[in-house]
Amino acid sequence: xxxxxxxxxxxxxxxLQRVAxxxxxxxxxxxxxxxxxxxxxxxxxxxxxxxxxxxxLEQITKQLYKQIDVLKVFDLPADESVERELVLIKVxxxxxxxxxxxxxxxxxxxxxxDVAEESVIVEISAxxxxxxxxxKLLEKFGILELVRTGKIALEKGxxx
Amino acid sequence: xxLTGAQALIxxxxxxxxxxxxxxxxxxxxxxxxxxxxxxxxxxxxxxxxQGAAHAADGYARxxxxxxxxxxxxxxxxTNLTTGIATAFMDSIPLVAITGQVGTPLLGRDSxxxxxxxxxxxxxxxxxxxxxxxxxIPRVIKEAFHIASTGRPxxxxxxxxxxxxxxxxxxxxxxxxNLPGYKPTLKGHPRQIKAAAKMISMAKRPVIYAGxxxxxxxxxxxxxxxxxxxxxxxxxxxxxxxxxxEDHKLALMMLGMHGTAYANYAVQECxxxxxxGARFDDRVTGHLPSFxxxxxxxxxxxxxxxxxxxxxxxVPIVGDVKQTLKDLNSKIPEKEGRHxxxxxxxxEWKKKYPLSYKKNDLLKPQFVVEMIDELTKGxxxxxxxxxxxxxxxxxxYKYRKPRTWASSGGLGTMGYGFPAAIGAQFGNPDxxxxxIAGDGSIQMNxxxxxxxxxxxxxxxxxxxxxxxxxxxxxxxxxxxxxxxSATNLCNNPDxxxxxxAFGAAAMRVTKPEDVKKALNDSLKITDxxxxxxxVVHKEENVFPFVPPGQAINEMIID
Numbered sequence: 100x101x102x103x104x105x106x107x108x109x110x111x112x113x114x115l116q117r118v119a120x121x122x123x124x125x126x127x128x129x130x131x132x133x134x135x136x137x138x139x140x141x142x143x144x145x146x147x148x149x150x151x152x153x154x155x156l157e158q159i160t161k162q163l164y165k166q167i168d169v170l171k172v173f174d175l176p177a178d179e180s181v182e183r184e185l186v187l188i189k190v191x192x193x194x195x196x197x198x199x200x201x202x203x204x205x206x207x208x209x210x211x212x213d214v215a216e217e218s219v220i221v222e223i224s225a226x227x228x229x230x231x232x233x234x235k236l237l238e239k240f241g242i243l244e245l246v247r248t249g250k251i252a253l254e255k256g257x258x259x
Numbered sequence: 260x261x262l263t264g265a266q267a268l269i270x271x272x273x274x275x276x277x278x279x280x281x282x283x284x285x286x287x288x289x290x291x292x293x294x295x296x297x298x299x300x301x302x303x304x305x306x307x308x309x310q311g312a313a314h315a316a317d318g319y320a321r322x323x324x325x326x327x328x329x330x331x332x333x334x335x336x337x338t339n340l341t342t343g344i345a346t347a348f349m350d351s352i353p354l355v356a357i358t359g360q361v362g363t364p365l366l367g368r369d370s371x372x373x374x375x376x377x378x379x380x381x382x383x384x385x386x387x388x389x390x391x392x393x394x395x396i397p398r399v400i401k402e403a404f405h406i407a408s409t410g411r412p413x414x415x416x417x418x419x420x421x422x423x424x425x426x427x428x429x430x431x432x433x434x435x436x437n438l439p440g441y442k443p444t445l446k447g448h449p450r451q452i453k454a455a456a457k458m459i460s461m462a463k464r465p466v467i468y469a470g471x472x473x474x475x476x477x478x479x480x481x482x483x484x485x486x487x488x489x490x491x492x493x494x495x496x497x498x499x500x501x502x503x504x505e506d507h508k509l510a511l512m513m514l515g516m517h518g519t520a521y522a523n524y525a526v527q528e529c530x531x532x533x534x535x536g537a538r539f540d541d542r543v544t545g546h547l548p549s550f551x552x553x554x555x556x557x558x559x560x561x562x563x564x565x566x567x568x569x570x571x572x573x574v575p576i577v578g579d580v581k582q583t584l585k586d587l588n589s590k591i592p593e594k595e596g597r598h599x600x601x602x603x604x605x606x607e608w609k610k611k612y613p614l615s616y617k618k619n620d621l622l623k624p625q626f627v628v629e630m631i632d633e634l635t636k637g638x639x640x641x642x643x644x645x646x647x648x649x650x651x652x653x654x655x656y657k658y659r660k661p662r663t664w665a666s667s668g669g670l671g672t673m674g675y676g677f678p679a680a681i682g683a684q685f686g687n688p689d690x691x692x693x694x695i696a697g698d699g700s701i702q703m704n705x706x707x708x709x710x711x712x713x714x715x716x717x718x719x720x721x722x723x724x725x726x727x728x729x730x731x732x733x734x735x736x737x738x739x740x741x742x743x744s745a746t747n748l749c750n751n752p753d754x755x756x757x758x759x760a761f762g763a764a765a766m767r768v769t770k771p772e773d774v775k776k777a778l779n780d781s782l783k784i785t786d787x788x789x790x791x792x793x794v795v796h797k798e799e800n801v802f803p804f805v806p807p808g809q810a811i812n813e814m815i816i817d
Contacts, residue, residue: 108440109439109440112389113377113381113387113389116378116381117381120381120382124382154567157567158564158567158568161563161564161566162564164563164564165562165564166440167385167386167406167438167440167441168440169440170439170440
């Protein structure tokens with residue numbers, strides 16, 4: 100089962116290495132990892148997508164808490180949080196095909212952010228499923244390059 | 260008060276009550292060693308290898324309960340410490356290891372003797388620091404000692420850039436630490452304690468399985484009270500030796516791969532296993548799904564990550580062992596004559612399957628250990644190397660008090676015992692300290708004889724010399740068709756001559772009847788270490804033996 104966990108850490112040198120090292124050392128698989136600062140500049144938030152059963156998730160959470168620089172760890176259930184991923188897709192598109200690509204982008208609320216002679220770059224910020232869908236549709240034009248940020252997520256309402 | 264970083268470091272160590280530092284100088288710790296020159300309150304002990312310094316600090320910590328401190332220079336000095344740091348990490352021993360680092364302008368440039376010490380030690384420390392600013396030194400020392408010694412103890416590395424040691428700072432030692440991400444749970448949840456008390460009162464065949472956590476939390480008295488109140492037999496892990504008096508009628512001695520048969524049978528038959536400061540290590544459990552198959556499990560541990568890591572736990576209690584046992588003891592009413600049928604069964608196993616070895620004319624290593632026990636009545640400190648020597652030392656010496664045993668349990672580090680004995684002797688100047696060693700492992704840190712000789716430490720080095728890497732040979736005998744690949748040490752040097760060349764006393768014993776006299780003679784030598792080379796039966800095996808991957812009641816008894 101796939102889990103999205105938020106790890107609130109002190110923004111100190113080595114903390115990313117500690118967390119990443121912990122995952123590889125204990126054999127936990129990271130599907131994606133996104134790190135950035137929060138509303139407080141000395142605090143960072145890591146959003147980590149991991150695969151594993153409940154017992155694995157529990158062990159991951161406990162091992163994360165053992166790190167001195169880790170302040171808080173929580174699981175973000177998909178239905179109680181807003182999840183986003185930013186993706187840039189460079190699609191093969193000459194003058195003739197450009198319009199078609201633009202149409203697909205429009206359907207997905209994606210934007211064309213760069214136009215070159217033989218290609219365009221499509222930017223989309225969405226949930227995983229939507230990104231998978233647009234990727235599938237754009238494949239028929241030919242995807243030249245693609246980059247994903249990894250998922251970030253925030254729980255709805257209140258303040259966790 | 261204005262001090263240099265190095266001065267601030269030493270002042271801070273004094274504030275933490277440090278009396279001994281084990282170390283080895285080098286380029287990037289010169290400012291620190293300059294402060295140590297002429298220092299009165301802290302004694303620096305120069306070992307002959309940084310690994311020796313780390314193990315000595317560890318042996319000091321295990322036998323005193325204080326934080327052990329070691330120091331080394333950057334690069335190879337620091338990497339030489341790592342085996343000692345990993346040893347302490349696996350066994351949850353409080354250690355502060357200070358390493359010099361190249362100056363900040365040289366960092367990250369592959370400079371001379373530069374190594375990424377915080378990177379290298381990250382998986383083998385409870386926490387580590389790279390200090391680039393002098394003003395951070397007092398806070399980091401305060402935090403390091405706090406982290407190393409509280410919660411589940413462990414080693415902390417402080418890597419200090421050379422320029423930070425020279426720069427001046429306004430020195431003030433912080434009174435408190437501010438670590439929002441580090442707050443160990445000390446008091447067990449009352450609901451869990453109540454649930455545990457209820458489960459215990461229902462049990463018909465309970466067993467206590469006590470580990471190193473009992474020793475690190477200083478809970479031996481509480482454990483004894485708990486076991487006696489309820490009449491529950493107690494087995495200890497190797498790390499827990501000394502947590503419960505082995506001459507007590509409820510003692511089952513050690514369990515697991517080389518545990519007593521009766522401890523293993525009791526665990527396999529029990530209906531309630533109470534794990535106290537123990538972590539269900541593979542050397543304890545054998546084949547995990549078959550471990551304690553009839554039992555409900557209660558686990559008391561200060562580290563939440565240990566709960567349910569290997570075995571499903573019915574009633575977990577996260578908390579300090581001492582505090583939790585106190586709370587539990589107050590919840591459980593005393594009742595005479597509990598578990599009599601169960602104890603009778605356990606006693607039958609004890610009678611039927613005692614620890615034993617074949618006694619004949621040969622000099623048996625087990626006999627040597629028994630004689631040490633007889634001579635010291637359990638009052639000595641025993642350190643060990645790793646392998647057969649370690650297991651015989653664990654089996655045939657009766658540990659009666661905590662902190663009388665120092666052995667590398669988790670990492671299994673050969674070469675640990677002798678430097679650890681040096682640390683133990685510095686921490687316990689009035690105690691008898693024995694290192695029970697093999698002929699293989701003693702050679703791994705034999706250079707520390709110099710350290711022991713210079714400081715006139717009367718450590719007894721007991722070499723159980725079988726001209727083999729004995730434990731590996733035993734596995735080869737039993738599991739690899741006696742193909743003794745790379746385990747024959749017939750080209751050993753004359754260890755007595757080696758010891759004498761270092762300035763130690765030495766004796767050789769080849770017959771069982773001479774063991775007692777040699778040990779007695781060694782006790783009379785009080786101004787230097789003594790190495791006794793016991794030329795023991797070469798192919799003696801450690802039994803019981805649970806072959807790897809088997810259930811612990813499927814052991815080879817002899």
